Amino acid sequence: GLAAMAAPLAAASDDMLTPNSWDEITTYNNYYEFGVKKGDPAKHAHRLTTAPWTVTVDGLVDRPGEYELTDIMSAMTIEDRIYRLRCVEAWSMVVPWRGFELADLLAMVGVKDGARYVAFETALRPDEMPGVRFPVLDWPYVEGLRLDEALHPLTILATGLYGKPLPNQNGAPLRLVVPWKYGFKSIKSVVRITLTDTKPPTSWNKAGPREYGFYSNVNPNVDHPRWSQATERRIGGGLFAGREPTLMFNGYAAEVASLYDGMDLTENF
Amino acid sequence: MTATLNRLARRLPVSALYIIGALPPFILLYMGATGGLGVEPIEALEHELGGLGLKALIVTLAITPLRRFVGLNMIRFRRAFGLLTFYYICCHLLVWLFLDVQIAGQIWADILKRPYITIGMAAWALMVPLAVTSNNHSIRFLGPRWRQLHRLTYGVAILGAIHFVMLRKGFQLEPLIYLTVILALVALRMVPKRKPLAV
Incomplete structure (x- = not known):
């Protein structure tokens, strides 16, 4: 639960898990389907129809199909989780999510032997998403996790924020949250989840393979080719906010480092 | 219309x-x-100031072609727009140094290691001699060399636009529009002038 997840970080610093304000979390967003500026999603995402919402689950699962989000949610244990969020652009926030563990959904649909990865896809609605008129990325947005990353108890699908329904600009009605990875891994407005035996393509890796790897774990020792990842700026500090050191795996090393035992994280960035 | 504006x-x-x-x-x-x-x-302040610099630079570059091809004479404002460009870009640089990066050791590393910052710094450095010689005394003192020196503006503009294209993530429209406009304004300089009729 929340307390268990929060404890290791809270011990490091009380301030590290003080959530950002509702305004900060909902007006400073990267959701390129609604525009490339940070304020664009808050301006345009209201156009997205989020109910009814269906998630297609397919690939190597026992019970593939189109699942109504309301049915999924009534079957899941909904809880609040306060997580740090570190963007690949070297800023960060603390977000009080509400949601359920992805592992629980995967258990519900039944993962077949041989599945090794989970692929995700964002809705693509040109009528509702003004940003997709220009090929900033190869739409629809896609992401992927290794199965053990997807099954990790820190990995959640969020449906809410501050105990309220998720605002559209934050990825309503259903988004992934993987707190030890750069924010772009936490794909928004998920419409498809596919279990597969091959490593799925991911949007930013396709756009810039030198800059964005499949894993994209937060790592202060591996710089983005265009900027340093050693430090980050917490949103909300105003004009004179300093930078603070970025933590390995965004502060979740105790929980997730073992997933990458024996891997060269400079190679597998 | 042109006459009124003039x-x-x-x-x-x-x-x-x-x-x-x-x-x-x-x-x-x-x-x-x-x-x-x-x-x-x-971030917003840094980007707004950089954008202001690019806009002022585009106006500066547009003044000569506007006079030549449209007959609009804004030449007396050209120096002011050029110096305002330098002023905005100095502010942009100061925000980057003192509010954004802050860490002295990282600033030099960034300039050397990150191509878009190297390019941005080069563009700023090329502007220094232009700003210093943007006065009547320098024009008289340098003579024909003043015109040659101030052709550096074209290089500054192209470097500035490339800096903008490179710092954005993904394939974005806005910086490409800036680059296109700047390349077009520089290219207009290459349109051959009509030779005066032999008398």
Whole structure:
């Protein structure tokens, strides 16, 4: 639960898990389907129809199909989780999510032997998403996790924020949250989840393979080719906010480092 | 229409342009300090100032072709727009140094290691001799070399636009528009002038 997840970080610093304000979390967003500026999603995402919402689950699962989000949610244990969020652009926030563990959904649909990865896809609605008129990325947005990353108890699908329904600009009605990875891994407005035996393509890796790897774990020792990842700026500090050191795996090393035992994280960035 | 605009331009004192043009960085700083630039004012301030610099540079570059191809004579404002460009880019650089990166050791590493910063710094450095010689005394002192020196503006503009294209993530429209406009304005300089008729 929340307390268990929060404890290791809270011990490091009380301030590290003080959530950002509702305004900060909902007006400073990267959701390129609604525009490339940070304020664009808050301006345009209201156009997205989020109910009814269906998630297609397919690939190597026992019970593939189109699942109504309301049915999924009534079957899941909904809880609040306060997580740090570190963007690949070297800023960060603390977000009080509400949601359920992805592992629980995967258990519900039944993962077949041989599945090794989970692929995700964002809705693509040109009528509702003004940003997709220009090929900033190869739409629809896609992401992927290794199965053990997807099954990790820190990995959640969020449906809410501050105990309220998720605002559209934050990825309503259903988004992934993987707190030890750069924010772009936490794909928004998920419409498809596919279990597969091959490593799925991911949007930013396709756009810039030198800059964005499949894993994209937060790592202060591996710089983005265009900027340093050693430090980050917490949103909300105003004009004179300093930078603070970025933590390995965004502060979740105790929980997730073992997933990458024996891997060269400079190679597998 | 052109004649009216030319008449208006003759009446507007250049000093007014300097005064109005000096204000935006102060207004932006005030907005940044009071929440008017959103929840991440440092990034917003840095980007707004860089954008102002590019816009002022585009106006500077447009003045000669406007006179040549449209007959619009804004030449008396060209120096002011050029110096305002330098002023905005100096502010942009100061925000990057003192509000954004902050860490002295990282600044030099960034300049050397990150191509878009190397390019941005090069563009700024090329502007220094242009700003220093943007006065009547330098024009008289340098003679024909002044024109040659100030062709550096084309290089500055192209480097500035490339800097903008490179810092954005993904394939974005806005910086490509800036690059296209700047390349077009530079290319217009290559349109051959009609030779005067032999008498």
